[in-house]
Structures are given as C-alpha cells and as structure tokens.
Amino acid sequence: MSNLLRFIISKTQLAETSVKNTVALLNEDCTIPFISRYRKEATGNLDEVQIGDIVKYKEEFEALEKRKTAILKALEEQEVLTSELEAKIKGCTDLTTLEDLYLPYKKKRKTKAETARKNGLEPLAKIIMSQNANDIESIAYTYVKGEITSTEDALEGARHIIAEWINERTDVRNNIRKQLERYAIISTKVIKTKKEDEKAQKFRDYFAWEESLNRIPSHRLLAILRAEAEGFIRVKIEIDNESALHKIENKIIRSQNACADQIELAIADAYKRLLFPSLSNEALQIAKDKADASAISVFANNLKQLLLGSPLGEKRVLAIDPGFRSGCKVVCLDAQGQLQHNENIYPHAPKNDSIGAMNTISALADTYKIEAIAIGNGTASRETEALIREIHFKKDVQVFVVSEAGASIYSASKIAREEFPDYDVTVRGSVSIGRRLQDPLAELVKIDAKSIGVGQYQHDVDQSKLQKQLDIVVENCVNSVGVNINTASKSLLSYVSGIGPKLAENIFNYRNENGVFTSRNEIKKVPRLGGKAFEQGAAFLRIKEAKNPLDNSAVHPESYKIVQKMAKDLKVSVEDLIGNTVLLQKINLKNYSSETVGLLTLEDILKELEKPGLDIREEAIAFSFNQNIKTINDLEEGQLLPGIVNNITNFGCFVDVGIKESGLIHVSNLSDSFVKDVNDHVHLHQQIIVKVLEIDAVRKRIQLKLHK
Secondary structure, three states: HHHHHHHHHHHHOOOOHHHHHHHHHOOOOOOHHHHHHOOOOHHHOOOOHHHEEEEEHHHHHHHHHHHHHHHHHHHHHHHHOHHHHHHHHHOOOOOOHHHHHHHHOOOOOOOOOHHHEEEEEEHHHHHHHOOOOOOOOHHHHHHOOOOOOOOHHHHHHHHHHHHHHHHHHHHHHHHHHHHHHHOOEEEEOOOOOHHOOHHHHHHHHOEEEEEEOOOHHHHHHHHHHHHHHOOOOOEEEEEEHHHHHHHHHHOOOOOOOOOHHHHHHHHHHOOOOOOHHHHHHHHHHHHHHHHHHHHHHHHHHHHHHHOOOOOHHHHHHHEEOOOOOOOEEEEEOOOOOOOOEEEOOOOOOOOOOOHHHHHHHHHHHHOOOOOOOEEEEOOOHHHHHHHHOOOOOOOOEEEEEEEOHHHHHHHHHHHHHHHHOOOOOHHHHHHHHHHHHOHHHHHOOOOOHHOOOOOOOOOOOHHHHHHHHHHHHHHHHHHHHHHEOOOOOHHHHHHHOOOOOHHHHHHHHHHHHHHHOOOOOHHHHHOOOOHHHHHHHHEEEEEEEEOOOHOOOOOOOHHHHHHHHHHHOOOOOOHHOOOOHHHHOOOOOHOOOOOOOOHHHHHHHHHHHHHHOOOOOOOOOOOOOOOOOOHHHHHHOOOOEEEEEEEOOOOOEEOOOOOOEEEEEEEEHOOOOOOOOOHHOOOOOOOEEEEEEEEOOOOOOOEEOOOO
C-alpha cells in the first residue's frame, strides 16, 4: 500500500479498495458527482461526502510531501542533512511535527541568540548545559572581551543561546502544546476608550469574558476575534505558567549547582519570550481553524438547502421588487424566465397610488396569464404583499414572498449585464426575484455564494477554504438536480460535472448559433468538448423532447445499451419501458450485470426508468405572514406567529416573521430535549410556527421558541 493510501485510510477509516479506486478515478480527472453517481462499483458505493474527504486528504498529503521536498532540499544545501534526520522528515505525517524538525535549521532573522554566537558565547552555553561546572562565574569571565564587557553579559548571552535550544526541542514544545490543548483559557477585556463606542455595543457580551479554549463554540470565538480585529477588546490566552515551567525544568535540569540556576533563568526566558507566544498563537490558530471549519460547514449546509429549495417550476410569474419613494419595479416573466414586460408602480408613500397600482397588477396578470406573484422581502415588502392580497384576480394567482439576498449583487454583475444589456439594475433585480421563485438553483448559481446571506461569520473565516467548499456544494447540487442544456445559463452550465466556465461558454454559443440540442450525441459537436468532458457531464445534461427518451434522464449514455437490451428482452421499445412499473418489475437485474456494471448501477438505472428526470426538490408552497405584525413594536410575548427559517447557525436558527428584524430560536428553544444538531429540527426556508419569548426593541433582538 502506498503512503498516500495509508495516509487517507488513517484519516477516513474507509476500505482500502474504495480509497485506491477513488484515487485512481480522481487521477483520471473524474469529478466527485460523476464518481459518486456512476462509479459505485469501483468505490464501494461511497457518497459525495466520503469522496470529498478523500479529495481533501489527498490534497493534504500532497501538500505535506511538497513541504518535505522543500525542507530536504534546504537541509542538503546547508549540508546538515543526516540519514537519521532524513528518515524522521520522510516519516512525518503532519505539518506541525515537520516544522518542529526543521526549526533548528531554519534561517532566522537577527536574534539575541545569533548575536551571542557572534560574540563567541556558544561554548559557554554548552558548558552550562553540561551541568558539570561549579564555578560558572569564573568560566564566564574568560569570555569577557569585545562586545561582552562583564560576566553578566557573558552569562546573559549564553542564556539566550540556551533559550533558543530549549525553544527548538520537540519534546518541550509538544508538552506545552498538550497543556494548551487541555487547559488553555481564552479571556477578553474591553479597551477602555472603546467601551462606550456605539459600534462596540454588539460585542458587549465580550467586554469581560473567560472560557476554556477547547470548549468555546465556533460562533463565539469568531465573534471575539472579530471584536479584537475591530479594536474593541484585547484577547489573551493563558495556562498555569508555574506548572508549565516546572515541567520544562524537570525535563532539562538534572543538577543543583550554579549551572542549574542559569538554565532555570534560560527556561523562564525561553518560555516567556519564545515558547509561549509562539505556541499560544498556534493554539489560538488551531481553535480558529476548527471554528472556521464549523462555520464553513454551517454555511455549506445552509447553501445546499437554499440551492435545493422548492422550485415553482415553469410557470408564468409577475415579480415585484418593492420600494417606497422610488416605487415598486414590476416585471412579467414567461414560463422559461424570459422577460416579457417591465414597469413601475407607486402604491406607497409619498405617491400613495394604491388604486392605480392594483389596476396595473390586475391588468398585467390578465395580459401575461400570470400564475404566481413573487415579492421581494426587502423594504416595503409587507405593505406590497398586503396590497397584492387585496386584488381580486380573474384566475387563481399564488403569492410568494421571496428572499432577495444578493439580488443587488447579481443586478450589477457582468452576468446580469450580459443577460440584460438594455435594462438597468432595477429591472435585473426584479427578474432575479421572479426567477428565484421559478428555479432557485438556476438563479442563485449566478451570485457569489458569500453574498446570499445564509452563513455564520462567513467573512471572518479562511476565504479560500470557504470558496472551495461552497464551489463543491454548488457543483453537487447542480448535478444532483440535472440541467436542461437548452435553457441553462452559462453560470449553471459551468457547474455541470466536467464542464467548467470555458466549455459552458462554448455550449452557450453553440446553442445560440445552431439552435437547441436535439440529442446528447450532438453535445460532442461543441468546440473543445472532448471525450472526457462528455463522459463526465453528459448524464447531468438533460434534453427535453429528445428523440431518445433516455436523453432526458439520469441514465448515462454508456448504459444506453443495457436499457435497450432490457427493452428488447421484454419485446417493447425503450419508450414503452420508461415509467411502466409493471414491466420494470419483471426485470431480473442479475441478467445484466458484468465486470464493469454491477447491481448498484443497475438499481440506479431501474429507479431512473421508473421516474425519469424526476426533480428531487419539493414543490414551492405559498405562505402568508400575520398581516397584523408589521414592526417589532407589534410583537407581544406569548404570541404564536407563522415564520420562515432564513438562516441556520450552530447556536440556533433565525426566523423571518414578516418584519425587518429576524427572530432567533436559540438551540435550547428548539426542543424540550437536548439538541445535537439544529438541522435535525429545522431546515432553511421551512415554514414553521413560533412563540415569541422575549422582545428587546432597543437592541432589535427577538427571542423565539419553536412551537410544535
């Protein structure tokens, strides 16, 4: 077994064969969605998360190996690489141990120890560390020359060298690491001059805070670090210094003479000046990394739920971006989301033309055969919703309030300008609101995920790790739903397995020049879309009303022959086989298995044939807030209100009850029993009933409880 496989297995505890085959597929440039869906026999039915872990640890191992190579090269150039040191470096399985091994040989900036060495004090330091000399003062006197003008200068310089040696000892560093890991306390103190600062008030809970570093929740640590970064508080990491020093002394001091006294002073210096500052920062960074991982996981889960939100489907929509002074921008979209009409209405102050606005909406609903109305949830949303519900439409029209988070980002983006070059940002924003109702996934992929507003301190975490994880989530969501190649935007196409931005543009341009695709085979005609890209992406690209019905299914083209043989054996056409439960139940899958296609793949094919192209998402359901609640001042303790979950964090979830401020259901108020995971009780955009527990109008905070 290779070192790579051994490393991944130690981290994931997955079967060797599964890891080996998955790594081989990844090395062939296969994507996670493709591997998890169409290579189940090879992976042993690993899901996207497990394959994602293999990718993560594969990259971690490769980064470790790259660093080892760089360090070994540096040590060779310094001519200090021994066979023993080389073996230790090659055997390292983590970056921390590797960097500790390299620390004594690392090129340093000018240090106190380096200055002491230049003054010839290293021999004195070695004598002291031998702990055999008794009259160390007399020995030190022999080193008084040049820059060294006294025995104390000589002893101090020697101690600086000893302190550096102690700092470079792996056993000492690991001992302090363990103490920090188990016993470190993080404490905060407000900066006096900032105590009354208005911006600091949101962090006032942390003006004087103390907590175990290894138990602090991720959201609290990130809040504390943000408060420190903004200059409102000071943060300190502490352990029992006396105990830490005592442990180091026990490791190093083995005599009771004058040398021991000097070493004790050097240990104290090493600890205060070198070890503790470095390792406490390292401990804080480790805690920050864990907090980042937790926050990124929360964001990724939220994003997945948001992207897989209920679509209304191909229905004609009238969308409204509400506003007061500037009016409400109204657009009409056809069932495919194409803009048919736009205009402004002014139902609210200062114009107050509610009658004219209602007449306009009613007329537009008739003219464009509107089936649903989408209202953005920003300024004037409640007032606009109330107005719309007063209109007596000739036909049933569903009314939805849609989150407009990130719509302004989209409307000013290059993507929006390309889609609507002749319209301003208000029209683009309204179109986005309408399309979000029709198909949240197709519209939201056009917006930077960090701008959608469903995270927890997303701007405080490692941005490259966040972006990487969010890209994976978007890719998995897009491919789990599938994409209509004839209507998809470039943004949506770019997330299809094996496609990417450049090929997405080529597909988009080919479609514009040649008309709609009529078969999956035609996809091969797209410039630069080779065999590998077709293999990875074809099954995720759907073609409605294709001659071959399998082209509008999740059955991979490589398996078409299997389906054709099934149909032939049953003496029916493929078209007759699809959706025919009676016929499908007659199929004995064992008759179609082979070395490359096993029962796992065949079972997937059968499920797809039962309901080809089935959307895994639930259908959108209309929702209405309590029309009597318009501001925080209308709330009363004990009220039961309808609400929509609009954000999920580790400490609870936020709920839109139809006013500007979202209320918080703290994790302790989600259930009468212990809550391990908020997602076990609620999901994003879920319609729920909440009970108002507490209202803080000054701080604009609302405490809620989930009502069963």
